[in-house]
Structures are given as C-alpha cells and as structure tokens.
Amino acid sequence: MIAPKLSLYALTSLARSLSRPSALTGRAIGATLRERIILRVSSVNSCTVCSAVHGALARLEGLSRDDVRQARAASKEHLDDRTLLALRYAELRTVGWEREYPDDVAAFEKAFTPTKQAEVRAIVDLFTFNNRFNNTWEAVLPGAEGRRRRMGIG
Numbered sequence: 001m002i003a004p005k006l007s008l009y010a011l012t013s014l015a016r017s018l019s020r021p022s023a024l025t026g027r028a029i030g031a032t033l034r035e036r037i038i039l040r041v042s043s044v045n046s047c048t049v050c051s052a053v054h055g056a057l058a059r060l061e062g063l064s065r066d067d068v069r070q071a072r073a074a075s076k077e078h079l080d081d082r083t084l085l086a087l088r089y090a091e092l093r094t095v096g097w098e099r100e101y102p103d104d105v106a107a108f109e110k111a112f113t114p115t116k117q118a119e120v121r122a123i124v125d126l127f128t129f130n131n132r133f134n135n136t137w138e139a140v141l142p143g144a145e146g147r148r149r150r151m152g153i154g
Contacts, residue, residue: 003046003135009096014129016121023122028115031061033086036071037120038127040087043072044094047131048147049138085111086120093124 004010017024026034035058042050055068063071070077074087089108092098098105109117138147 004132006132006136010129010132013125017123017125017129020118020122023115023118024126026119026123028113029086029119032058032063033083034119034123035061035063036067036083037086037090037123039068039071040074040090041094041124041127042131044091045128045131045135047134047138049134050127050131082111089120090124093121094128 029037035054038054039051039058042054051072055072058068058071059065066078069075070079071087074084074091076084079087085104085108088104089098092101092104108120112120
C-alpha cells in the first residue's frame, strides 16, 4: 500500500483545522480520546511518524499498548460505543467519505455535543494534513517501507 501524500484534500483539511484553532486542543473530548483519534487517522493515512510519536504520547496519557493497538485498528474490543463512533467518524473524514455514510455521521453527531464534534473534526483535519505532509517527505528517506511494516501500517 502506498501511503497517501500531500494533496488538495490535505491542504483543504489544513485550512479547515486552522479555521477552528481553539478546537485543536481537544480539551472537551479529553486527552485519551484525542490521542485515539490521532492514532486512527495516522493509521488510515499510513503515517509512521505520527503513529510512533502519538503512540508514545498516548502511553503518557495512560493508554496501554493494547489501547494504542486498538485505536490504530479501530478494534471493537474494550472500547465504548462513543469512542467507536468517534473513531469511525475520524476514518470517514480522513478519506472524505462523510457523504457516503450519512447514518454513521448522524450517529456521531447524536453522541457528541457541537463543541466536541468541532474538536474531533479539527483534530482529524489537522492530522490528515500532518500525516500526508510527513508521508510525502518520509517516503524519500531510506527504509520507509521497512518502517511501515514494523509499525504494522501500510
């Protein structure tokens, strides 16, 4: 699998995230959900850089290695329904498929307040850009494919 690179969609995602700077902190959704979302988005985008960095940050926030693995895979084991809804929505927004799955989007919007929805969207958008930017440059460094295999992404 080729990791997604910088694109117009990624640049649009950056613009959307920067239009809501206060939402980027993730204060309303909490640090653990924020890190889970970042791990899921980074996995969807096959970004080894963000996956490694945020895997370590998630551990500092109290998530176990299994929690990190589950977030990357959006595994249904031991995750509450709200977390699963947020991770599913993050997947859809990361690849621009929100319109194709309106029921999933509606379930996400029903489960989260507008403030929390804005935070999830801003974080997904920022990391969609970050991941694809990193992938663009990381891919030219020797050993990129091996790093992706070791991380279990891509």
